[in-house]
Structure formats: structure tokens, C-alpha cells
Amino acid sequence: MDTATARKPATEPPPSVAAAPVAVALDDVSISFAMKGQPLFKAVAPTSLHVREGEFVAIVGPTGCGKSTLLNATAGLLRPAGGTVAIFGEPLSGLNEKAGYLFQQDALMPWKTAADNVAIALEIGGTRRAEALAQAQDWLKKVGLGRFGDRYPHQLSGGQRKRVGLAQVLVRHPKILLMDEPFGPLDAQTRQIMGTLLLRLWAQDRKAVMFVTHDLEEAIALSDRVVIMSAGPEARIIGDFPIDLERPRDTAEIRLDPRFHTLHRQIWDQLKTEVAKTYGEDMPS
Amino acid sequence: MDTATARKPATEPPPSVAAAPVAVALDDVSISFAMKGQPLFKAVAPTSLHVREGEFVAIVGPTGCGKSTLLNATAGLLRPAGGTVAIFGEPLSGLNEKAGYLFQQDALMPWKTAADNVAIALEIGGTRRAEALAQAQDWLKKVGLGRFGDRYPHQLSGGQRKRVGLAQVLVRHPKILLMDEPFGPLDAQTRQIMGTLLLRLWAQDRKAVMFVTHDLEEAIALSDRVVIMSAGPEARIIGDFPIDLERPRDTAEIRLDPRFHTLHRQIWDQLKTEVAKTYGEDMPS
Amino acid sequence: EIEKPNVTLGVGGKPLLYYLPLTLAERLGYFKDAGLNVEINDFGGGSKSLQALIGGSVDGVTGAYEHTIRMQQKKQDIRAVIDLGRYPGIVVGVRKAEADKIKSVADLKGAKIGVTAPGSSTYILVQYLMRKAGMNPDDASFIGVGGGASAVAAMQNGEIDAISHLDPVISKLQDMGEINILVDTRTTEGTEQVFGGMNPAAVLYFKESFIKDNPNTVQALTNAFYRTLKWLEKATPEEVAATVPEEYWLGDKSLYIKAFNASRQSYSTDGNIDEASMKSALNLITTTDPSVDPKSIDLSKTFDGSFLAKAKGQ
Amino acid sequence: MRIHPAKLFLLQILVAVAVLAFWQVGATVPIGGDYLLPEFFFSKPWDVIARVYQLFATGTIWKHLYITLTETVLAFVIGSAGGIVIGFWFARKPTVAAVFDPYVKMVNALPRVVLAPIFMLWLGLGIWSKVALGVTLVFFIVFFNVYQGVKEVSPVVLANARMMGMSERQLFRNVYWPSALSWMFSSLHTSVGFALVGAVVGEYLGSSAGLGYLIHQAEGVFDVTGVFAGMFILAAFVLVIDFGVTRVERRLLVWRPQPAGEQN
Amino acid sequence: MRIHPAKLFLLQILVAVAVLAFWQVGATVPIGGDYLLPEFFFSKPWDVIARVYQLFATGTIWKHLYITLTETVLAFVIGSAGGIVIGFWFARKPTVAAVFDPYVKMVNALPRVVLAPIFMLWLGLGIWSKVALGVTLVFFIVFFNVYQGVKEVSPVVLANARMMGMSERQLFRNVYWPSALSWMFSSLHTSVGFALVGAVVGEYLGSSAGLGYLIHQAEGVFDVTGVFAGMFILAAFVLVIDFGVTRVERRLLVWRPQPAGEQN
Ligand SMILES: Nc1ncnc2c1ncn2[C@@H]1O[C@H](COP(=O)(O)OP(=O)(O)OP(=O)(O)O)[C@@H](O)[C@H]1O
Ligand SMILES: Nc1ncnc2c1ncn2[C@@H]1O[C@H](COP(=O)(O)OP(=O)(O)OP(=O)(O)O)[C@@H](O)[C@H]1O
Ligand SMILES: [Mg+2]
């Protein structure tokens, strides 16, 4: 995690992405789950997705389509049934060490306080404990939890836990960020503050970001590209919309931009048909 | 849970609430947490909230303000430090047996399949297993998971698990519904479908609903009243907005109503100042 | 000069009357007088103390003479230096309720006989008796009842018809009026009836290599034990009771004295093992264990009388 | 990455062969004049195998095996049933647990060997006194684990179940029991061995048949080969019982996730 | 609803008094001609108490107690350290675990009483052969629990830690170890008793001092009072060790949530 390289001021315009190297290359990746006594469940049909260094890609899709699964494959936690995953050109075997992953579920260590949970992410890399704790405290402040450093996870609210998780991932400055509904349990205001925080960081060292969300506005406001997945099983990527809104963006203001609304409508229309398909069979009566 | 009484057609107008008995009465309820080696954390300052039978109250507030805590107290899982909780006029001691509670966290039994998780909620009450399973299957279909009945929780996506939980709570037709971000991990489309489903059910037998959400639009679209909590610690209810939109509502269409927008702006303004306070001290730099 | 003043002795159940000379030698201070510092290790049974000897964790053992014979067959050179008990001390008793049915060894056919443990000397003695009476070993069923209280319990509960055991269990059962005695090898008369002579029981034995390397130490021990035997020969039961620790009294001094009186004759008076008694011991083993070939045993290597001779000369 | 069963079996055999070879060398090749594993204490592997074969060939072993196995299975079943029931009871009644806690721990510390006479007094010399000895070992192992297992139930799942209106019985069946299962099975794997140990020690201290009796008899006449043959048969039979436990465990714990991310 | 400490203590005393009263009655009042707890096998509570007092008053007990306690603590520490290390190792190396699994279970089934002579051969008559016996009991209890405990680590927490880039060592320290702690402590509570049992059985089978030696001496001469006094002292000391374990446990497990919704 080369936090030292390419630190640029937060206000710098977004890096030119087209020329940047491909950070994550999913080629014809398909994912299946074997379950006892049931036929193989083909969650994701062969799908390709490339994310370049410095690119912020949002992934939206109906619930249960395979977004988390796709992130898991990128993280190296799940071996695809077919296709290849390459990270900065290297085929992925084992864990993806360049990536930081904010899980959809609670993943904090329950036996560590919030501050320790964040600090450990640095200590692993060799940072001295005092220094790591100081940075952790700093990060907790950034996510609005400065006074909650000595709480254990079960003493925090759902949204607070998620933010500790956010700090835990960001503090390491990974080159690739995998985020699975990071702002799900947060209120709209906090969401925007966190979004701005994330964008600032992202711009700093040209991270590649894969950002799963159910909030289309958020997806558009933050990303360079919005990728749409079809309903599962055998979900595929069925839409890929470049977001040509100017950077740097103010995540609150941008929603007033007319271009924002055009994009929103476009994507929404496609998404709607997709979600309808999810309920093709199970449509609530 | 007298599901038999007062079954009315789904299209019936909302019950007249003003005259209905009070289902949940929180009077001057305050909640504190004791933590080892730390001063008492006063999460909720003395607060009152009454919810009548057949009333749908949405609770919004900044993350970590005490929404879940308030629901826990109503459920009888947490004893308030002060004040009284009364359910249909009776002071609550022990668990609130009239309430169904959809937790913010995953709370499915990992050792039961989705169908069993729903069926058990009925079996407890004495329903025969075959009948319970049939109803469970029915409910899974309603939440769009008809084909996932024989999956174990860990084989489901986050949104799918939440919907199983929803079915688990609703299948029992409790008189009081406590829902903590029930639609959090769902995409916008599914959210609306679930919202409609919930409204239909609510109208059927005059349930009292306490509905925590971060989505203000959703809160307005669904509820009779939106209650706003201030940022913690010592959170209080600082706003109580009646939503005078007509019923029955179409949760998608209603958002186009101008009255909807007025309400939204009103509430939003108040909420914004509140959230800003949350970061009073910890405001991300 | 004594090569090894700090010696460890092993014994399988020190408080048993069977090993009384050991306790007496210790309590009378005869080891100290001989310039020895003896540590006594108590084991779960005679065979365990022998194993400890072979394994090298104790220097000598007060145990059954029979061990020296068996070990020869196992190619372990173990030698006794002094005899402590000349009669086995094993008693076969019959439960009172069965006494009119079982009047001789021959009547044991089909009976349930309690022994300390399968394979132990109490077991072997009954087998020997049965063979002599012309029976097969499987004509009766043997039940290990352990030492101590469990043996008493087995008899009390009527789970065994007869018992082959040692003191203090036998004295206790007699005292409780539970049994009638069938065979008593605590006494000269009883032993002669069974074996036609002496049959050495407890002896002090060592590894041959230990004897060779530490002759003076062995001598000192032999001296101490010989002195004890002589003391015991003349001692009154009261004196014995006063010498052993009070806990050994079976909770009741009079019972202890009774038990001691019953066993009194079985203690050796001169520490010697003559050829006839060696043969008698070998015969006991070969009769009951066909795997032991009498021809392969050199009895002269089981007992080294030279130390005893010197002890007597003092 | 699961290892192939055939390869696994081969490796297992290899370990056995290595141990036997070491044993054979230790018992027959003197190192600096001393044997590493003197034959007097360890016999020789080949002799032991021959003896095992002979015991089965002549059929003498069956009666003893049958008795010991009966005792073991009874001790195992009764001990674990007791441990489960009392463990659950204590876990659900904190007051009871707090009051009896020191006594349970005290009883657990009593040496079973010393208790044997009392069991024999009460239960006679038959199989039941041995079963009792096994039970006193198994019970505590299972008890402590079940007690802890119940306390480890996920608070959220429990709260959810209680909100559904489950009675104590239903909670037991649907929440505590399945949640404590993996704890229980962990203790059962330990217990299988201890049940057998209890039975054998019981036989060793007083009996007329059983493997413990055989071993004791062999010990009395310094027949180490017999002792080892007996122990070998014991150990082999534990595997059989444990195999059964594992089968049941697999069946009851189908719902568990495979450890995620362990696949590569 | 926590019970008040004073009330708890009162209840505990009450239980003790009830047991003693029952014992006294059983030993002195004949029921239908028979005593429920014949004095010959059970002594009488008052005698036992008097003997315990006497043992302490004359000071004879200290030497024995010291030896037995040393053995127990050593057996406990070595056995649980071994169980923890090997348990973790097996849990992290599935191949190793699969290969050795049957052997571990076989060894666990060997009656320790029979192994005693071998330990004495190797370790002599000092405390170490007794420690070894205790270790063979403690080890397996801890081992099986740690092994299972590591496998029970939450897959999500584990995946998160691995994504952070933790090495195997760091995973151990930060994830496996804390997660397996409650399993481990459960096994430690069982083990405390078994460590003592191992030490005492070792002494019982061959020694010149220690509580096991005392008990053995007393048994041989039908001194039941002595046996019970010894066992009582044993049991009391287990409580002391267990108290220490509980203290450490409390300290290490501060992070656990109080069971939610159990308050009313
Ligand atoms: N371990 C598993 N075994 C079997 N099926 C699984 C497993 N994990 C996920 N699935 C299935 O794969 C599909 C995709 O799951 P995934 O978690 O990727 O969905 P998602 O897009 O993240 O949904 P959500 O928005 O609800 O989180 C779902 O239908 C789910 O049921
Ligand atoms: N067990 C606990 N011990 C100490 N503090 C707690 C505990 N549970 C909750 N809190 C604190 O109480 C406050 C309210 O928590 P609560 O879970 O009710 O928040 P919430 O409104 O539900 O937030 P969110 O929207 O993030 O879920 C938070 O500041 C939280 O840190
Ligand atoms: Mg997901």
C-alpha cells in the first residue's frame, strides 16, 4: 500500500483515466455456488469488467443479483467458476493484497475497541502501536466517532459500526477499494459527508474503487461509471454508463445539475426493467 | 395476534386514528448504558412518544442517535433508566408480546432454512408444521424469495436475508410492528414493492407501526407521522410531523405529489440542523 | 564404606501387614543406625514396584519372592537377599451364608471367588489349590475386587462366595463376622497343609547389578532388616502397635492386634530361604502358569544368602 | 483444499508404519548400551500384533470386548445426556448455577480411582460400577462445554427468538440446542476416549471380565505384550465409536457455512 | 437478575450444610437395619472435619499439599499450553489434522493407569511422572476445544482480517486466539479438576509424598476418614486454582456483550 507515492492535493482534478493501467480486470468471470442436495446455483454468468487505476466505478443492481459475490471474487475470497481475475495485470491467485474491502456485513473484531480495530490495520503493516493509535483516532474523528474510540463493537449503533469499518479500510490507503454498501445504515447527511471524504481520498492517490450501492443518486454523484447488473441467477452486466459530470464534485450540489437528472433518468429506466425481471416469477401478489 | 378480527379489504381507507386506543405509550423514557471504566452513557434523554392502534409512525434521526435503542425499549428487551413504557395501557414488564420486531442486524437462526425460519414463527403459536410451511412459502413468495425457501441464511445475499426476516415478522400478524431499517439493504424498486406490501398489511388489521428509516422520502411515503430525533447523546424527539397525504397511497406515485415535496423540505430542514449537531465536535475536517 | 547412603525402596502397599518389617525397620530407626537414609516409595501394587525397580527409579524393593523367579524368565536378573515373610499370608475365606456348602477347596466349583486382582498372588494361590484338588482353573469364576474397602464391599454385598485375600481385609471380614476361613497361609499349620513346607512371601530384592556395585549398601540394608526380624520375633503385639503409625491401626487398636496375632507366625525369624521353599515357590508358579518352564529357572540365582550370613555373623 | 481420501489414508498408514518402525528399533537396537524402549516395558510391535491376532483368532477377546464396549457406550450416553441436561439447566438458571458452581468443581476434582470402592459398594461389581466411573469423567467434560455453549448463543438471534414468543422449551429446541451443538460435539469427541478410560479403570480396579480385566491380568504376570495388545484393541474401538459421533455431527451441522475464503 | 453475593454465599453454605446433614444421618441412623452411608465406607462428616483440622494443625499436610499442588499446576500449565498449541496447529493445517486425527483419538483412549509405569520409567519417581499423567488428561480436553474453537471463528471477521493482510501469526494473535478464548476457558475449567486427578492418581500409583500418597496410605488400612479428609482438601484447592482461572477469564473476555434481553 504505497501511501507515499502520488499524494496529490485534495483539490486536484480527477486523474485522466483512459490512459491509466487497468487495476482490476474481470474477464468472463462466472460464479457458481454448490449446495448440498440442490443443483448448482449459477449466480453470475460470464461477465467482464475492467476498472482502471484512479477510476471510481459504482455497481448497482437488484437485490441478490451478485454484487457482493463479484466483489468477493475481486478480493480473492471466492474462486470464480470460470474466467480470470487480474490485478494490475497479474492473474489473481490467493488473496488480493492490493485491495481494501469494506464488507456488507459487520466484520469488526468484537474483542477490540473501535480504536484498536482501526489501529490494527496499520499495526499489521509494521506501524508502531502509539503511532497507529494516533492515526486511528484521527480517522475515527474523520468518520464522526472521535468520542467512541474505546467502545467495543457491540456498544455501537449499526451506523457507527459501519463507519468504524470504513475507517479500518481507509486508514491503510489500499490501491483498490471494494466497498459493499458502505453507507447503507447511514442517514442522508452523514452519507454525503462520508461520500465527500471518500472522494477526497480517492483523488489523492488514484485509487481504483468498486462501489456497490442501492442509492442510484449516490452512485451517480460519486462515480465515473455506473455499472448495472441484471437480476440473478446468471446475472450479467447489462449497462455501463459513463458519468461525465465535472470533478471535483460537491456531492450535495451536484444533484441539482440538470445533467445529473438526465443520467439518473436514463439509468433508472434500464434498472427498472431489470428489477421487474427479478420478480418475474416471484412478483408479490 | 387476532388476525381474524377486523380483516378489511386492502383498499379500505386508513382507520381513523385519533379515536383509536394508544398501542405504545412511551412516557419520559430515558435510556442509559453502563460501561466498565467509563461514565454512564445517557443515550436517550427523557422522551415521550405515543403510537395509536392503526397508526404508522416513522422515526428518523442521525446515525447513532438512539432509534434502535428506543425500539428495544418498546420491545421490552431493554429496561429504560427512567419513565414508563405502556402497551395498550398496561405497563410493560418483561417482553412485549404484542410486538413483532424486525432487527437492524441479521437475526435469522443460521441453522434453519429460510422457509423454516419463517415457519417457526407460526409453529410457536401452535400452527401445525405442514400448514406453517405452506404459509411460510406463501410469505417468501410475497417478499420475492419463492425459490429460496430451502437456503440457509449464509447462502443468501444481505437483502435476501432481510426479506426473510421481514416475512418472519409479518407472518405472525403482530398488533405492533417494530421495524429497524427494514428496507436498508434493498434496491429502490424492491423497497417500493415491500413498502406497498407493508402498507396493505398494516391497513388490514390496524397495526401500530414504528418504522425506523434513513430514507426520508420513504418515511413520508409510508407513514402517518414522521418523528425526528436529535443527535445523541441525550437524544430527544425534536420534531413530530403529521403526514396528511391521502390513503391509500401508491408509494411510487406519491412522490410526485406537491404536498409530498413541501413536507419533505420542511422535515429535511429540521433534520439537517440536527445532523450538523452530531458532528458538532467530530465534524470531519 | 556405604556406596549409596541415600537409597530408595519400593513397596506395593506399605501399610499392609505383609510388609510390616519394612515399616518397623523404618520406625525403629534401624536404617539410620546402619548409616542409611532410606526413602520409601509406595506403589499401587507389587507389580508396579517391581516395574519401578526394573525401570531404575528405585534401588530395591520389598516384594514377593515369586517376582525373582518370574523375572528370570523375562531375562531380568533380580535377587532376594533376605526373607521377611516365610508364609504367603494369603487366606481363602468363605462367606458365612455359603459356609455349609463350601467346606473344602473342591467345593469351590462354580463359585465366584474374589481375588485382589487377576494374575496376582491371591489369584495364583487359589488356582494352585484347585489344581491340587484336581480341578480346572475355569471351574470357578474369578473376580478382581481390589485391595482395601472394595473387597469388603464385595463380600458384604454378597457378590462373591469366597475370597482369597490378605490382611487387613481378612481380619476385617472376620471381625465383621462375614467369613469362615478355609485355607490360612498365615500360619505354619496352614502353610504346611498347602505346600508341605515354607513358601517365602515378602523378601527384599535388588537387581543383580545393584548388588554387585553396592555390596556395602545392600549389606547395611540386610543388617537393618535382620535386626528388625529379630526384634519382631520377641516383640509383644502392643509393642508392634506402638511402633507403627497410629493410622495403620485400622481405626481400632484391638482389631490391629488381632490381625497381627493372626499373621505373627508368617514373619521370618532368620531371613533365610532354603532350597525346599524355593522349589515350593517355583512349583506354585509352574503349576498355575504353564508358560513357565521349570528347567529354565536357576533357583540359586534367585536368592543371594551371603549378605544374610554376614548379618547373622555380626 | 481438501486432501484426497486415498492420499490421506496413505499418509495415515505411513505414520503408523513410522511409529511401529521406531518402536521396533527402540525395542531391539541398543543405543549406547541402553534400549530406548526396553522390551520389558514396551514389548515389540510384532509380538503385540501377533497377540492381537491370536486374541481374535481364538475368540477369547469377544466376551471381554463386548462387556467393555457396553460399559463404554453406556457411560458415554448417560454421561453426556447428564452433562447436556444439567449444563442446559445451569445455563438457564443463573442462580442455581452460581450456588452449585463450587460444588460441581469440587466433585470434578475427586480422583475417580478413590471413588471406585464406593461405586462398587453401591452398584456392585457388575458393569454398572464401571459405567458410573465412566460417567463421572464424561459428565464433567460435556457439562462444562454445554454450559458455556448455551451462554455463547448469539444475543441477537436469541432476542429475535424471544420476540417471536418462544417459550423456554421452544427456545431450547430452536435456539440453545442447535447453537450449543458444536460445543457439545467438541466435548463428545473428548468424551468418547474418557468413557472408555473410565470403563477400563473400573474393570482394572475390580471385575471379572472386560478389557481392563485382561490388561490387569497381563500386568500381574508382567506380560507387557498382553497389556499393549489390550490397549491397542481399546484404542481401535474408540475410533469406531468416534466415527459414529462424527457421522451424527455431520448430519446435525449441515447448516454451517464452509469457512469462507479458505478455499485458496 | 444477578443474585446478591451475600445471599449467594448463604445459599452455598446452605447446600453444604444440607449435604453434611444428609451424610451425618446416613452414617449414623439405620434405615431398616441398614445404614444408607455405612461408616466403614463413608466415615462421618464430623470426623472428617476433625481430621482435616488435625492435618493442618499438626502441619503434616503442608509438605504433601505443596507437592500435589506443584504437580497440579505444572500439569495444568503444560497440558493446556500443549493443547492450545497443538489445537491451533491442527486447526490451521487441515492436512496434518486429518492425518493425525485417528491417532490423537486413539491415544486419548488409553487408560492412564496403565501408562503410569512407563512414565515412571521415563521420568522417574519424582513429581514429573505425576505431572505427565495430569498432562495426558488436560491436554486432550484443551486440545479438542481449542481445535473446535478455532474452526468456529466468524467467517466474515476472518475474511476481513485476512483482507487487511494479516499474516498467519497476526491472524493467530488478533483473530483465532481471542475468538477461541471462550472455548479455551470452558476447557480450562474442566481441566483444573483433571490436572489434580492426574497428579493424585500418579501419586496413588507410586510415590513417597503428596495427597495421593496420603489417600493411598489411608485406603490400605481402612482409614476412610483419612481418605475423605484428603479428598476434601483436594477439592478445596481446586476451587482456589479455578478462582484464578476465572479471574483471568474475566479479564480477557471484557469485550463480550452481556446477554441482551436477559435483564428481565
Ligand atoms: N454461499 C452461497 N451459497 C449459495 N448461494 C449464494 C451464496 N452466496 C450468495 N448466493 C446467492 O448468489 C446470489 C448473489 O448473491 P450476492 O450476495 O452477491 O447478492 P447481492 O447482489 O450482494 O445482493 P444484496 O444487494 O442483497 O446484498 C444470490 O441469489 C444469493 O442467494
Ligand atoms: N450496549 C451499548 N453500550 C453502550 N452504548 C450503546 C450500546 N448500545 C448503543 N449504544 C449507544 O447508544 C447510542 C444509540 O444507539 P442506537 O443503536 O440506538 O443508535 P441508532 O439510532 O439505532 O443508530 P443507527 O442509525 O446507526 O442504527 C449510540 O451512541 C450508541 O453508541
Ligand atoms: Mg450484497
Ligand SMILES: [Mg+2]
Ligand atoms: Mg440502529
